[in-house]
Amino acid sequence: TRTYVVTGAASGIGATTVRLLQERGERTIGIDLRGADIDADLSTAEGRTAAVAQAIEASGGVIDGVIACAGISAPKPITMSVNYFGVTEVLEGLLPALRASDAPRAAVVSSMASLQPNSARLVEAALSGDEAATLAVAEDLIAQDPRAGRAAYPSSKRAISRWVRRESITENWAGAGIPLNAVAPGTVITPMTQELLNNPEGLALVDAHVPMPLNYHQPAESIATLLIWLTSVENTHMAGQTIYVDGGADATLRGDDI
Numbered sequence: 001t002r003t004y005v006v007t008g009a010a011s012g013i014g015a016t017t018v019r020l021l022q023e024r025g026e027r028t029i030g031i032d033l034r035g036a037d038i039d040a041d042l043s044t045a046e047g048r049t050a051a052v053a054q055a056i057e058a059s060g061g062v063i064d065g066v067i068a069c070a071g072i073s074a075p076k077p078i079t080m081s082v083n084y085f086g087v088t089e090v091l092e093g094l095l096p097a098l099r100a101s102d103a104p105r106a107a108v109v110s111s112m113a114s115l116q117p118n119s120a121r122l123v124e125a126a127l128s129g130d131e132a133a134t135l136a137v138a139e140d141l142i143a144q145d146p147r148a149g150r151a152a153y154p155s156s157k158r159a160i161s162r163w164v165r166r167e168s169i170t171e172n173w174a175g176a177g178i179p180l181n182a183v184a185p186g187t188v189i190t191p192m193t194q195e196l197l198n199n200p201e202g203l204a205l206v207d208a209h210v211p212m213p214l215n216y217h218q219p220a221e222s223i224a225t226l227l228i229w230l231t232s233v234e235n236t237h238m239a240g241q242t243i244y245v246d247g248g249a250d251a252t253l254r255g256d257d258i
């Protein structure tokens with residue numbers, strides 16, 4: 001039995017990942033705002049520190065897999081806090097317990113939105129590791145143009161995919177024998193998208209931005225099963241990748257850009 005920490009465990013992709021892991025006989029420790037094993041607000045530094053401490057305690061000091069699913073898509077600065085710092089700081093905080101495993105793995109949920117128009121300033125601010133500066137950049141962009149809030153989500157996902165790429169090959173991860181990768185979904189049917197998909201204008205907008213020629217909108221299982229493989233003992237050599245599991249949206253939008 002392996003021990004997994006899953007953030008965003010109370011809903012959608014995170015909840016499905018927990019269920020599938022448990023069905024396979026693995027042990028899970030869920031983190032979410034409420035309704036998981038550990039209640040914590042990953043938009044704040046204090047919430048992340050508390051979540052990390054409680055997860056390490058609950059695990060007994062050895063964690064085999066970390067799967068970071070918690071995220072929001074609000075057109076607001078807080079989206080950078082949850083989707084970027086709420087991932088990087090939790091992963092880094094759990095490193096001591098991962099290093100205690102004989103087959104440690106980590107995976108995060110990015111998005112095909114990482115390919116959509118975003119703010120290079122916001123992405124660079126996040127990658128500098130300074131959360132206050134990142135939030136200040138976001139506030140500044142929105143003050144100049146209220147529509148700039150829309151850049152928060154794709155910027156948070158571009159930044160987390162780039163962080164995974166940079167970090168995966170460092171001493172912390174590859175050097176410690178820990179594969180670190182991301183999965184980028186297209187449009188997944190979860191509480192995050194349900195309302196949008198239920199109204200005709202929302203649906204048309206989503207489908208215009210996320211073309212999915214293969215099997216259209218996807219169930220959470222299509223993401224959870226890959227997150228589970230990436231964090232299984234079978235994954236020995238994949239590092240730094242963002243894998244698009246998106247019904248062909250990346251291939252459609254980026255075409256030959258490879």
Ligand code: NAD
Nearest residue numbers: 008011012013033041042043070071111185187188190192
């Ligand atoms: P969801 O809303 O069902 O689940 C997200 C979970 O994250 C919720 O349980 C929520 O409470 C938790 N969360 C949000 N803010 C938090 C905070 N401050 N602290 C702790 N937990 C917090 O949505 P989902 O679709 O399952 O999303 C999971 C991940 O997948 C997210 O990172 C999202 O950006 C990504 N994603 C989703 C889609 C989609 O179409 N649904 C597409 C691409 C990427």
